[in-house]
Amino acid sequence: MSTDIGMWGVPLAILGGAIRVSTPFLFVSIGECLTERSGRINLGLEGTLVFGAMSGYAIAFETGSPWAGVLAAALAGAVFGLFHGWICKFKGVNDVAIGIALMLLGMGLAFFFGKPYIQPVAPDLPAIPLGWWSDIPQVQAALQVNALFIIGAALAVAMAWMFRSTKIGLTIRVVGDSTDAARAIGLNPNTVRLLSTAAGGALAGVGGAYLSLYYPGSWNEGVSSGQGLMAVALVIFARWNPIYCFWAALLFGGAGALGPALQSVGVTSGYYLFFAAPYVLTLALLIFTSSPDKAMDGAPGELSLNK
Amino acid sequence: MADVTTAQPTRHGVALAKWLPRLEAVVIPLGALIAGLAVFSVFLAVLGKSPVDFYALIYKAGFSSAFSWQNTLSRVSPLLFAGLCVALPARLGLVVIGGEGAIALGGLAAAVAGLAFAWAPSFLGFIAMGVAAMIIGGAWIGAVGWLRIRRGVNETIASLLMAYIAIALMNHWVEGLFRDPASLNKPSTAPLPEHLRIGDMPVGIDVHWGFFFGLLACLLAWILTDRTTTGFAARIAGDNIRAAEVQGLPVGRLVIGFTALGGAAAGLAGFFEVAAIHGSANGSLIVGYGYTGILVAFLARHNPLAIIPVAILLAGFEASSGLVQRRMDLPDATILVMEGIVFVTILLSETLYGRIAIFKPGFWRADA
Numbered sequence: 013m014s015t016d017i018g019m020w021g022v023p024l025a026i027l028g029g030a031i032r033v034s035t036p037f038l039f040v041s042i043g044e045c046l047t048e049r050s051g052r053i054n055l056g057l058e059g060t061l062v063f064g065a066m067s068g069y070a071i072a073f074e075t076g077s078p079w080a081g082v083l084a085a086a087l088a089g090a091v092f093g094l095f096h097g098w099i100c101k102f103k104g105v106n107d108v109a110i111g112i113a114l115m116l117l118g119m120g121l122a123f124f125f126g127k128p129y130i131q132p133v134a135p136d137l138p139a140i141p142l143g144w145w146s147d148i149p150q151v152q153a154a155l156q157v158n159a160l161f162i163i164g165a166a167l168a169v170a171m172a173w174m175f176r177s178t179k180i181g182l183t184i185r186v187v188g189d190s191t192d193a194a195r196a197i198g199l200n201p202n203t204v205r206l207l208s209t210a211a212g213g214a215l216a217g218v219g220g221a222y223l224s225l226y227y228p229g230s231w232n233e234g235v236s237s238g239q240g241l242m243a244v245a246l247v248i249f250a251r252w253n254p255i256y257c258f259w260a261a262l263l264f265g266g267a268g269a270l271g272p273a274l275q276s277v278g279v280t281s282g283y284y285l286f287f288a289a290p291y292v293l294t295l296a297l298l299i300f301t302s303s304p305d306k307a308m309d310g311a312p313g314e315l316s317l318n319k
Numbered sequence: 320m321a322d323v324t325t326a327q328p329t330r331h332g333v334a335l336a337k338w339l340p341r342l343e344a345v346v347i348p349l350g351a352l353i354a355g356l357a358v359f360s361v362f363l364a365v366l367g368k369s370p371v372d373f374y375a376l377i378y379k380a381g382f383s384s385a386f387s388w389q390n391t392l393s394r395v396s397p398l399l400f401a402g403l404c405v406a407l408p409a410r411l412g413l414v415v416i417g418g419e420g421a422i423a424l425g426g427l428a429a430a431v432a433g434l435a436f437a438w439a440p441s442f443l444g445f446i447a448m449g450v451a452a453m454i455i456g457g458a459w460i461g462a463v464g465w466l467r468i469r470r471g472v473n474e475t476i477a478s479l480l481m482a483y484i485a486i487a488l489m490n491h492w493v494e495g496l497f498r499d500p501a502s503l504n505k506p507s508t509a510p511l512p513e514h515l516r517i518g519d520m521p522v523g524i525d526v527h528w529g530f531f532f533g534l535l536a537c538l539l540a541w542i543l544t545d546r547t548t549t550g551f552a553a554r555i556a557g558d559n560i561r562a563a564e565v566q567g568l569p570v571g572r573l574v575i576g577f578t579a580l581g582g583a584a585a586g587l588a589g590f591f592e593v594a595a596i597h598g599s600a601n602g603s604l605i606v607g608y609g610y611t612g613i614l615v616a617f618l619a620r621h622n623p624l625a626i627i628p629v630a631i632l633l634a635g636f637e638a639s640s641g642l643v644q645r646r647m648d649l650p651d652a653t654i655l656v657m658e659g660i661v662f663v664t665i666l667l668s669e670t671l672y673g674r675i676a677i678f679k680p681g682f683w684r685a686d687a
Binding site: 055099102103104105106108109110112113114116117118119120121122123124127237238241242244245248281282283284285287288291292294295298299302303304305 | 416
């Protein structure tokens with residue numbers, strides 16, 4: 013039974029879509045936030061996301077447990093992160109370029125090993141029906157919230173607390189702001205960055221598992237359309253703050269949901285343009301928040317992004 | 320004897336100081352390429368596939384006969400242009416990776432210009448198409464340089480975002496405004512008239528003119544970067560932007576100019592794909608040439624002349640991809656994995672420059 017709620021379906025579908033679409037943005041961006049706070053940039057998270065989507069789907073299919081898939085995706089992401097962190101340790105190696113190489117390698121490996129898993133159907137991650145109080149099916153549909161979204165939101169809060177109030181957070185911030193200062197107080201910047209990049213990779217891997225195990229909920233070679241890369245831009249917009257990353261992810265999710273939401277009420281012209289809305293939004297925000305002469309507020313001092 | 324030993328080091332020293340860095344710049348990337356292919360061999364061996372068979376098939380399908388060379392060379396053109404789109408901005412220290420977008424919009428612009436100039440004689444039509452592709456591609460990537468200079472927007476992320484936007488725009492227009500109603504299954508622009516299709520070069524094998532113009536573009540780019548004061552200024556700015564500004568170099572104009580030139584090159588890739596291969600603009604333009612171009616440029620260490628052999632090598636890999644898949648029962652992403660591994664080893668090899676003793680003049684002097 014469906015209730016006709018007319019054009020109200022659009023904002024409702026955007027809200028529901030924002031929650032659904034934002035989860036991978038959320039995981040990749042808080043992962044990248046962690047890595048960048050330590051002074052490195054990992055542009056390869058798009059590759060990590062795709063590989064996470066593939067490995068999560070494959071393991072969920074083989075074991076029958078979607079959570080085993082999430083774990084596998086996190087492990088695979090951590091391995092990519094470790095690899096990135098290890099290579100960047102060498103003198104003269106450019107972390108931006110390595111990120112691009114790992115983006116291609118991650119996608120290549122995901123397509124290579126993921127070929128046999130395009131057909132089979134893996135179990136989905138469960139959703140929590142937060143719309144139980146309403147009897148309008150559209151509201152219920154919009155508020156079907158996946159557990160990973162809630163975990164991601166909690167992680168964002170926890171990470172903000174970690175940066176502000178814990179020794180680990182302080183260590184990461186010192187290393188990110190000045191390699192020399194970190195060395196002077198006896199920290200090993202390379203180790204801190206290695207671990208931060210690995211943890212960031214693990215989070216991006218989980219974001220990928222969400223793509224293949226919940227929404228859109230299947231594995232194929234077009235499973236990601238640049239979410240991993242947009243999330244990197246989103247971190248800049250969010251001023252390297254995990255809480256802002258959460259709100260920015262929701263905003264991007266909403267932009268991503270615009271096209272499908274309009275399509276669901278019959279607006280089909282300009283489909284490709286609505287599809288491009290998140291990219292336009294990202295670019296506009298980047299232009300708006302960047303500055304030609306001064307380093308950005310909150311930017312870690314050692315980040316090569318702003319030179 | 321005493322005269323000889325005191326006189327020789329200076330003369331040798333000059334020659335060594337000149338040639339050793341050049342030798343280093345060839346040996347290290349070549350070594351890294353071989354190392355990458357070796358790592359990929361291990362990958363194949365672990366999966367129970369024979370690396371020897373793999374490379375033999377690549378040689379057979381890509382480089383062994385006139386037919387395979389034709390197969391390879393016909394794929395080189397877009398890689399040359401896409402490589403330039405990365406290499407030219409890289410001279411200024413910019414990592415631009417959105418060439419795919421300029422290829423898409425350049426191809427569309429060429430197709431539309433071709434239809435608008437259908438009445439014109441071939442040479443005029445080709446010029447209109449080429450210029451349209453270069454202007455659109457140049458404006459698209461030049462905008463990335465402009466944003467970098469005026470707003471400090473990171474060029475790597477901006478260029479990739481703009482590539483996604485460009486592809487969306489191309490799809491939108493190919494399915495709407497410029498759609499040929501007769502193209503049912505695959506939305507395309509109307510086919511170009513026969514006299515505006517680019518043919519093969521008169522060299523005995525079927526390789527279209529895009530190859531020639533790609534080589535020419537690389538040569539011109541090399542002259543610009545390595546033989547002109549503009550190129551020299553760009554290199555200084557690439558080493559240290561602040562120092563270049565202090566010296567009064569027009570950094571802003573250099574950045575916008577080099578990104579626009581790179582984009583114009585990528586636009587030409589789209590033009591040749593449309594005019595020589597597809598005959599109209601459609602989704603076939605988006606096959607990842609822009610991304611392979613990133614690898615081409617990094618393998619060539621952003622030297623426009625080195626782009627030529629690298630592009631031929633990678634075109635050979637891609638030309639043999641189909642045969643490798645069928646004969647060895649490997650997925651089509653195999654070449655992508657190989658390219659990714661080679662990319663990583665090439666970047667890793669950057670750490671070796673200045674650290675290998677035999678490339679230091681001192682090593683040879685101490686010997687003498």
